Amino acid sequence: MTAAQAIFRAQAASIFLHDEETDELVFEAVAGQSSDALIGTRIPSSTGIAGWVLVTRQPLVLEDLGNDPRFARDVAERTGYVPSALMAVPLLHEERALGVLQVLDREQDERFTLAEMDLLGLFASQAAIALDLLRGARRAKAIVEGGAVDVALVAELAAALEGLEEERREAGLQLLRALVAVLAPPRP
């Protein structure tokens, strides 16, 4: 988030993640002039600007938001900050839309360019990869904390892998990847 804010010299940046089970957007992370008290806030997935970007899979930029107080309030309620301009891009990883990245208020007097749109798209694809990893880690944590996995067994396995020579460790990792593919095949 801080990287997104810095790249675009913006006042704030935020991420919404899509909760597929409830079909809601969850305010996940924020940098800059926004209130992190809103983290965890949920909104219906197809409303507001974030919803628009999520469902159309299309990035967009909005300017002169101050002209529309109703809209500014709408964004403010979702970000804790009233912007005059906003860039939003879907976080797409493989075939899924994981969420939406928003960059609020780039530096004053700078017109938005198509090159920035491409940069935003590239940045979002990197962010989506990171988010996918984060989600995977969260799922793993939830499974471990839920007691569904023998933690000691996993730790033992990790220690055993760590102790192997490089070639054998790679073979062990391949075996584990194959096991994951069997137990948790990718979603169709």
Add this chain to the structure above:
Amino acid sequence: MSLPAWSLPSGELGRIAIEHEWPERVDAEWAFGGSTGAGVRVCVLDSGIEGDHPLVGAVQQSFTVVPDGDGHAVVEDEGVDLCGHGTACAGVLRALAPDCSLHSVRVLGTGYTGSGDVLLSGLRWAVEQGFDVINMSLSTTKSKFSAVLHELADSAYFGRTVLVASAHNMPVESYPWRLSSVISVGSHDQDDPRLLYANPAPPVEFFARGVDVDVAWPGGSTLRCTGNSFATPHVSALCALVLAKHPQLTPFQVKSVLYLTSANVGGAS
């Protein structure tokens, strides 16, 4: 002995006579000069269109997609737009083709975000209705839908429905804009709503105005937006203008007319 319908005995050449005169050079004046889009039916497959927005005017019909047994049905809908995207696209269309008739099929904001099936059902229905132009400022990243989208896009193409779709300027595979039977649109940054550039390096085929576009926004207001979503209805509107003057043109020919009237074609700057 009768021959299959896709054969052409020389004695039946009269059956396929196509009475359409082409000018020596297709230019903007021939293509859409004086046209207002009258008589052309344009479908906006999107999040709905807000009824009676001053920049949109009358919406002929509004439909939405609802669950029906194992599948979906298309039913009449109120003129609502929960997120604003469809209204924005409709405003761009109306500004360029003021007399076209606008039809809305709401496939976004139906409460089934994750389901590309809603999108496909809406598109299938729209193709069956034989609209002249369908505007799709959206795409799906689900590869399992690509085959069906391909089939629907081909049905539209042979059924004389011009399907205009937003290109994706992100490094992902998405559809239907990549299909050759649709007209795919990216953005240029100039302030001329009729200015079109043909891309010699597809899959994006045309660039239209997509930066700092003042679009209709729900609540009767406007908003300044940038994105391929807004470039796309510019091209849909140009297609409507061409078809209003030359209703006999096929999607292939409409695409050719767009190409021939693009600012970078034929030595123009």
